[in-house]
Amino acid sequence: MITQAIFYFFAVVLIFAATMVITARNPVHAAMYLVLAFFNSAALWIMAGAEFLGIVLVLVYVGAVMVLFLFVVMMLDINLEKLREGFIRHLYIGVPIAAVMVVQMLLVVGSGIMDPATLPSGDLPIPEDAANTALLGSVLYTVYVYPFELAAVILLVAIIAAIMLTLRRREGTKHQDPGRQVKVRKEDRVRTVDLPRNQQSGSR
């Protein structure tokens, strides 16, 4: 009973947050609602026994991706009025796209692949002592090791590409070379000068 109540609580908050993501006026509010949505879906996954996926969702999406998102959104100088006036204008292209997506989803869900009765049953609900993380790890590194490594290499390529795209030699930057800073000795910077004592004091 309590489990169901908790489930519906998370589900309702999730749907509310997801709606607010697209309706909130302020982009920072929208980003925060997205964080809330991620959080609630993570909670739902954990309730379904997928503790690893749930925690990784929080760690990666909430802890890293959304922080950078928020970073960018905060730096933008967005005119809220301008954002709102495009709503009707873009409606005629938005509605068909939404309709296509709904039809596609209906095709997938309606075709019976998602029917619980036809799913391979496995052990549902998952037994209490099943170590989700350990099981996932042992499958990833044995059965799916090549796809897994491939995905890792693709990510690495993406990182290098992103860095190369933004790495430009700009003129006139005040770039510091830490190696040279460390090598500096007193003799290079400091000059001791013997000042002759001023005879007529106060003449300055």
Added chain:
Amino acid sequence: MAELIELVWILTKIGVILGPLILSVAYLTYAERKIIGWIQNRNGPNRVGPLGLLQPFADVFKLMFKEVVLPANANRFLFLIAPLLSLMPALAAWAVIPFGAGLVLTDINAGLLYVLAMTSLGVYGVILAGWAANSKYSMLGAMRSAAQIVSYEIAMGFALVGVLMAAGTMNMSGIVQSQAGPIWNWFWLPLLPLFVVYWISGVAETNRAPFDVAEGESEIVAGFHVEYSGVAFAVFFLAEYANMILISGLAVILFMGGWYSPFHGLPVLGPVFDLVPGLVWFVIKVAGFLYLYLWFRATFPRYRYDQIMRLGWKVLIPVTVVWLVVLALMILAGFGPWFD
């Protein structure tokens, strides 16, 4: 009905953890002022109560009765919720910390991952506070802090991967149990570079000196919480110190053998020192790490911002990557008393 009793029992346990934790925060601020005072040849607080022992409470009451000033152009909701967002993860992470053998609120298998997820959430309070206050200094502090936390999280995560490889489990109690033995059996020795990286990143993650550019008083007044006053400021303070205790507690669990005494498993000394409960050993070790925090603050000058970034990306992360390879070889070779 049984579920209700279970719920009340869980809430009681949460209270038993949080009560002493908040009290420790209060006395950590006292210890900080006293220790830094002694290091600088001063007395520290000594007026309120005997030896100044009631000073933390005086501070708390002062902050509670002060007005929470809302800046005119602040985003009201986010401004008020930001302190709570920084406190919540600092407290939530304690759910999986084992204080002694079996003394843990929830003994989940993915404990280490959970802690990492929770500590990565603390940055929200900082950025939102900086943004919502609508002040330049706040914004600058928030940006610095967010970039710093995100960068050092990578080094910290890699260091934790090393612990995970050495222990073979992400369960916090399991990590401590795999270090059972005297002091040289604990992970600090085989994982020494990772331990150092973890501790440096831990200090940087909590925005403490020498990495406290987020609130660098000399440049940006007080950084992200410059507009906060009264209770809202107190909550930020509470979160910062709770995070310090958490990072110290994690250091003890992951590298310093958790609740084991330094002589555990030795012929004569072992049983004698095991008479002291594990909780006491845990607290002593955590206090040692907290002292390091205060010592750093009293002795190190603040890093320059670009030097912080350079240290994180170009020094700490490569060190962890290299040591992960070395560690993998050590595990394969069954090296020393740790990986047999």
